[in-house]
Amino acid sequence: QKEVEQNSGPLSVPEGAIASLNCTYSDRGSQSFFWYRQYSGKSPELIMFIYSNGDKEDGRFTAQLNKASQYVSLLIRDSQPSDSATYLCAVVPMMDSSYKLIFGSGTRLLVRP
């Protein structure tokens, strides 16, 4: 079982819709969760982080965390074509206390004009 799993996509949504990106993780002791956006040929850019169960909102982005279900998601409201990118979920597992950031394989999002 991979430590961090994401559906590779592509997830295609129309402009203005809500895009929902999902991520599951295997280490139940994980405490910190991050979402990075990566445009093709560019480096990852941190867009959200969440440490506690529940929702965290920042502009059009909402991160949701459910530690009991080992599930973290990213909602993008009013999706724009410029949101088309690969979204990487990243988790810091607690299994060896070295605090390494482990990335999922990413979900490719396409926002259709």
Next chain:
Amino acid sequence: DTEVTQTPKHLVMGMTNKKSLKCEQHMGHRAMYWYKQKAKKPPELMFVYSYEKLSINESVPSRFSPECPNSSLLNLHLHALQPEDSALYLCASSQGAGGQYEKLFFGSGTQLSVL
């Protein structure tokens, strides 16, 4: 300013060459990282420096040699690379010493091609 600067942006080298990748940050961050990313794959951790000392080496082959001359600079020395080492090499930094809540900020990367 959340900028991490990497040079060069592109590098082509032969298998017998020696080259270096450079990374610089002036945010006062105490941890710096090297990641490797192959096409359509997630970044994979290679090395972590915390307070200028190597804290994590992910069993990276010795043909990759990291160096942290001071708290703002991180180098990756390359020697006798293989074509399969071609990838995007990403430098990142974080404010603290690499704990579980650290937010990593990435540079723009060096696209390396080994011929």
